[in-house]
Amino acid sequence: MRVKKQSVYNAILQSATAEFAEHGYVKSTIGRIAERAGTSSSNIYVYFQCKLDIALAVYESWFKAQIYNLVRTVRRQNMPEAKVKKLLEGLWNNIPKHKNGLTTTLVQALSTATPSDNYNPKLLQWTEKKIAELLSESVTGSTGNQEEFTSIANIIMLAFDGVGLRHNLSKPVDHSADSIQQMTYMICAMGLKTRN
Amino acid sequence: MRVKKQSVYNAILQSATAEFAEHGYVKSTIGRIAERAGTSSSNIYVYFQCKLDIALAVYESWFKAQIYNLVRTVRRQNMPEAKVKKLLEGLWNNIPKHKNGLTTTLVQALSTATPSDNYNPKLLQWTEKKIAELLSESVTGSTGNQEEFTSIANIIMLAFDGVGLRHNLSKPVDHSADSIQQMTYMICAMGLKTRN
DNA sequence: GCATTATAACGAATATCATTCGCTATTGAC
DNA sequence: GTCAATAGCGAATGATATTCGTTATAATGC
Known part of the structure; x- marks a missing residue:
């Protein structure tokens, strides 16, 4: 089994905070959030159900x-x-x-x-x-x-x-x-x- | 010269009213509004600048x-x-x-x-x-x-x-x-x- | 240690629209 | 009638959330 890493979760949250603060919800993209968090778009969906949840x-x-x-x-x-x-x-x-x-x-x-x-x-x-x-x-x-x-x-x-x-x-x-x-x-x- | 028809404008407004009432803003589509209004998506942009204006x-x-x-x-x-x-x-x-x-x-x-x-x-x-x-x-x-x-x-x-x-x-x-x-x-x- | 296995991770689809573009057809003005 | 602006349209374009298929990893039981 593999386990979700707290560090990845935190990185996503931190990246998303910056992204949302800068662009608001609608113009923020999962792609950029992933990039800043050092992961992939699709992997974000391992940690969150949808953009809204983030x-x-x-x-x-x-x-x-x-x-x-x-x-x-x-x-x-x-x-x-x-x-x-x-x-x-x-x-x-x-x-x-x-x-x-x-x-x-x-x-x-x-x-x-x-x-x-x-x-x-x-x-x-x-x-x-x-x-x-x-x-x-x-x-x-x-x-x-x-x-x-x-x-x-x-x-x-x-x-x-x-x-x-x-x-x-x-x-x-x-x-x-x-x-x-x-x-x-x-x-x-x-x-x-x-x-x- | 050709001139915008009031009837087309009215049809778009009426169609959009129904569409927005049913689906809200985000889930309403220009395509469906056009369809119900009997015109094309692209022609709607002759009458309105953007979805927001409608x-x-x-x-x-x-x-x-x-x-x-x-x-x-x-x-x-x-x-x-x-x-x-x-x-x-x-x-x-x-x-x-x-x-x-x-x-x-x-x-x-x-x-x-x-x-x-x-x-x-x-x-x-x-x-x-x-x-x-x-x-x-x-x-x-x-x-x-x-x-x-x-x-x-x-x-x-x-x-x-x-x-x-x-x-x-x-x-x-x-x-x-x-x-x-x-x-x-x-x-x-x-x-x-x-x-x- | 080692095999097993659930699943994190990821790149490549997919699907959905708003909006734009290029072209054709219409019609008001002269 | 002729001309020219533009309504109208079907086919792009571009963005982007979300899903899918596959691979790589690590926790668990032995």
Whole structure:
């Protein structure tokens, strides 16, 4: 028997990360990923089922790092409003518009996915839960994870996808600063009401 | 000289509408669109620059009809809260999840677009303006189109894109009812504050 | 050690389209 | 009528994800 080498797997992931960051999902080619990884196109299919799976694997590790980073930044703030604002700046600006970012890649990958790729929304659910907790903790001081924050986290992540989607188009007027401010205001207003 | 026939143009649009509604953007083929339209693949390029342009043309007329419909539905409501809720149900449920809907097509088309396709966000801007006015009118009773509603409209449309994106994946847990309720509440709360 | 065997690895197909090209046929303008 | 621009078309072209057939390798049992 022969066994898959971790080193080959890692090389593919690393190569794919560079390729996707540079070209996005659609214009990245398996051929170039293989070349940079020092293997062949066909051998990549020994390690991954399809191109989508590579993109998801690459995105997951990048995105989780971004989120952990964001959590730290938010916790460093003192006032609820500042916390919420940092959170939104991260999710509606910094992460989806990151210069070597992979959010555009993810959006492209997901939008071209077919049901037969049977995508698993694990990462999405993990993120929404994390964001809901962070919001709750930021606004009310406790991690009670109320219903409301679950919904708000959902809305924020839907809009995150939207930002990622629009970002690769020649940017239209970018209202993000205003939108972030407005959303911060609405979320904090809700927090006040909750306390009474 | 020979002149382009309106009838051929219309046939292409009509055929493309059916094709995109059935297969989405990526899996639709120019060949089938041509066939259903009774012309050849190559002749389609006499009428449209590229596949993206066909999708955008198809989407625009479908989407505008949906929006006009939504405006009517919202205006039919009496209470601000009911108006806002209908608005959100339209934009976060009915339109992006429409069974013969084209939103998935649009999302796919935009996410795979390259800068060289030089996409023009005219429709997007038109929609956000329309939504901002409708919100303002619904919540405050006047079309004053305050800054706040512009931002909220922007957020709603970003999330609209997100809903469209996620809809073609095997649907994860769908929080949309809760999210709509939560957003309705936040928008209306803001309206109250504005009045004082 | 050695034989066995599952499978990693790879180069060469395959299949699928969007888009382009070269040519022919049509039709509006003069 | 003649001319010339161009609609229309069938046959390339070019890209590229994925599959296939074969070979080489190494883990396992003896």
